[in-house]
Amino acid sequence: MAKQYWLLKSEPEEFSIDDLKRVKKEPWDGVRNYQARNYLKSMQIGDQALFYHSNTEVPGIVGIMEVASEPYPDPMAFDQKDKHYDPKSDPENPRWFLVEFKYVRHTARTISLAELKDDAKLEDFPLTRRGNRLSVMPVTAAQWKYLLGLEKKAPKA
DNA sequence: GCCAACGTTGGC
DNA sequence: GCCAACGTTGGC
Secondary structure: OOOOEEEEEEOOOOOOHHHHHHHOEEEOOOOOOHHHHHHHHOOOOOOEEEEEEOOOOOOEEEEEEEEOOOOEEOHHHHOOOOOOOOOOOEOOEOOOEEOEEEEEEEEEEEEEHHHHHHOHHHOOOHHHOOOOOOOEEEEOHHHHHHHHHHHOOOOOO
């Protein structure tokens, strides 16, 4: 299958692009939403993803990372002491999955949510659709190219 | 299977 | 901190 593109949200207070750069590679654990889970399960090594900072002063795209593992069961779901523990996820039949991501690079600038919302070309982009709270979403090849084109433009004043 | 109550997300 | 939007849970 061809390479796929994604966008993943993280709160920088929890885990930021700088954290990813420091650790190089990170298992994307704690996803507890079925739709997001299904996207994680369909990822393949080499897929590229935008790193998005949510719930912060200037929410937006801040970097690029790459899928670095096959999807595997999220071990946190089995750990009673973990806040992502889910008693309904059985190790024999795991409910939650994750992949590992490796750091690729920061974007040259933060491509802010406000800017993306303003962009008529991105009407169909799931991120800017009203009420969307998915933390993992697909990005089309065309959107990927367009978004990285924005990186080199100066943000609107 | 319906739906109200509740919890979470995330922009502002 | 507020609150709108949405997902999940659980009683019936």
